[in-house]
Amino acid sequence: MSAAHPFPTDMLTLKCLEGRLLVGLSGGADSVALLLLLLDAGAEVAAVHVNHGLRGAESDGDEAFVRAFCNRLNVPLVTYRACPPENPGENWAREVRYGFFREAMQESCADALVLAHHRDDQAETLLLHLLRGAGLTGLTGMAADTWRDGMRILRPLLSYSRDELRAYLKEKNQPWREDASNGDARYLRNALRNELLPLMEQLAPGAAARMAQTAALLQEDEAVLNALTADFLAMHPGDALPLDALRTQPAGLQKRILRAWWTAIAAPTEERSLSSAQTDALHALVEAEASVRCNLPGDWHGQRGWTHLHLVSPEGAAAIPEMPAADCPLLRIEAFTGETGDGRGSQAIPCEWLNGCTIRSRRTGDFIRPFGQEGRQSLQDYFVNRRVDAAFRDRVPLLCRGSEVLLAGGVGAGNIPCTDEINDPVLLRWNAEFPWQRGGK
Numbered sequence: 001m002s003a004a005h006p007f008p009t010d011m012l013t014l015k016c017l018e019g020r021l022l023v024g025l026s027g028g029a030d031s032v033a034l035l036l037l038l039l040d041a042g043a044e045v046a047a048v049h050v051n052h053g054l055r056g057a058e059s060d061g062d063e064a065f066v067r068a069f070c071n072r073l074n075v076p077l078v079t080y081r082a083c084p085p086e087n088p089g090e091n092w093a094r095e096v097r098y099g100f101f102r103e104a105m106q107e108s109c110a111d112a113l114v115l116a117h118h119r120d121d122q123a124e125t126l127l128l129h130l131l132r133g134a135g136l137t138g139l140t141g142m143a144a145d146t147w148r149d150g151m152r153i154l155r156p157l158l159s160y161s162r163d164e165l166r167a168y169l170k171e172k173n174q175p176w177r178e179d180a181s182n183g184d185a186r187y188l189r190n191a192l193r194n195e196l197l198p199l200m201e202q203l204a205p206g207a208a209a210r211m212a213q214t215a216a217l218l219q220e221d222e223a224v225l226n227a228l229t230a231d232f233l234a235m236h237p238g239d240a241l242p243l244d245a246l247r248t249q250p251a252g253l254q255k256r257i258l259r260a261w262w263t264a265i266a267a268p269t270e271e272r273s274l275s276s277a278q279t280d281a282l283h284a285l286v287e288a289e290a291s292v293r294c295n296l297p298g299d300w301h302g303q304r305g306w307t308h309l310h311l312v313s314p315e316g317a318a319a320i321p322e323m324p325a326a327d328c329p330l331l332r333i334e335a336f337t338g339e340t341g342d343g344r345g346s347q348a349i350p351c352e353w354l355n356g357c358t359i360r361s362r363r364t365g366d367f368i369r370p371f372g373q374e375g376r377q378s379l380q381d382y383f384v385n386r387r388v389d390a391a392f393r394d395r396v397p398l399l400c401r402g403s404e405v406l407l408a409g410g411v412g413a414g415n416i417p418c419t420d421e422i423n424d425p426v427l428l429r430w431n432a433e434f435p436w437q438r439g440g441k
Contacts, residue, residue, distance in 0.1 A: 019111030022104055023047045027062040027177035030116035033165040034157060046076040048104035050097045053084050062177050078104040105151055112152040117142050120162045123208035124192050126215050140222045141215035229260045239265045240308040240435050246286060258282050265311050266300050285309055305389025317394040322360035330359060330397050330432050336425040343371055343413030346429040350422050356401050361394050368405040369415035379405055386411050392436040410434025
């Protein structure tokens with residue numbers, strides 16, 4: 001191989017990866033070159049081939065070629081056959097392919113999936129996303145080292161062109177399979193590959209390489225913004241974001257935070273990202289009135305509270321199981337040393353009251369006699385008056401005697417006697433953090 005194709009030197013870096021690599025092997029020039037390069041670099045490899053069944057005998061021919069190729073190289077191979085629906089599309093083929101890749105990763109005990117995307121693929125991806133109106137994340141294209149659905153995915157050929165890979169195969173006298181559907185201009189990516197990119201290369205030679213370089217530069221910016229987003233969410237975990245903290249971030253970072261927040265809370269194990277319109281709708285809640293909602297995928301919704309922005313699942317909040325107050329892990333019972341408590345995080349009460357009190361979530365008919373006030377209020381009105389976000393209300397632990405609420409964790413106290421009127425007092429301290437005590441309008 002000539003010095004014009006320095007693939008082996010580059011591929012040697014993959015030796016740093018311990019374990020086995022699983023190569024997505026279609027039989028086309030790119031994936032055939034990738035497998036040979038990995039073998040030249042001394043990597044431990046297996047291969048996976050997916051027969052989508054979309055091109056009849058041609059698809060079967062690709063599978064036969066891959067089998068013979070792997071057999072000659074003594075490379076373990078896993079093959080799958082898909083059953084296409086009546087009107088399959090690119091999205092269907094991609095999802096099926098990655099689904100089989102996950103199975104193959106488990107079957108082969110591989111540590112990473114290696115794909116043959118190259119520099120021209122990167123340029124096509126950037127153009128494709130640009131035409132679809134993508135933001136920065138979309139314009140970063142494909143990452144050389146990333147994760148999807150629990151799989152580590154490596155793309156070591158992003159620095160090399162399609163022509164370089166084919167030249168490498170020709171030098172090794174290695175044939176490959178051509179996919180006739182790659183010439184079908186009905187698919188936008190094919191039109192970009194076969195019509196637009198060649199025109200761009202005529203007008204500005206090296207256009208594909210520069211677009212791939214742009215994607216690499218944007219990936220650096222993306223990494224910085226992702227780190228800022230991760231830091232923010234680490235400081236504010238859970239399905240409620242404090243509005244005062246969120247507003248301190250630039251508007252563009254706010255949207256990025258909201259998308260990452262959604263993924264972490266509502267879609268951690270599946271590809272169900274928010275669309276641009278859904279992101280805008282969720283972001284609009286930041287300046288909306290309290291209780292305004294927006295619909296999100298999977299019957300989730302965003303809800304604007306007084307102090308927080310909420311992601312609310314279709315099931316809603318889980319109820320706190322009722323149990324005797326003395327046995328509840330949410331409550332610590334401490335000896336009375338003179339601290340009377342503030343009614344929200346701690347409170348002194350008569351010791352004998354614990355015998356008849358339980359801890360639970362709110363129920364219909366609950367009421368409270370607010371400490372220091374006359375009369376009683378429904379618990380619903382009390383929460384509204386105290387500006388407890390609706391999404392929080394089922395999570396508030398309540399110290400109750402029957403339907404009467406004596407303490408609402410993080411909110412306030414009910415009909416508790418003054419400390420100097422209590423015989424044998426104890427101090428109750430909530431053993432939990434209450435986010436409804438934090439945040440701002």
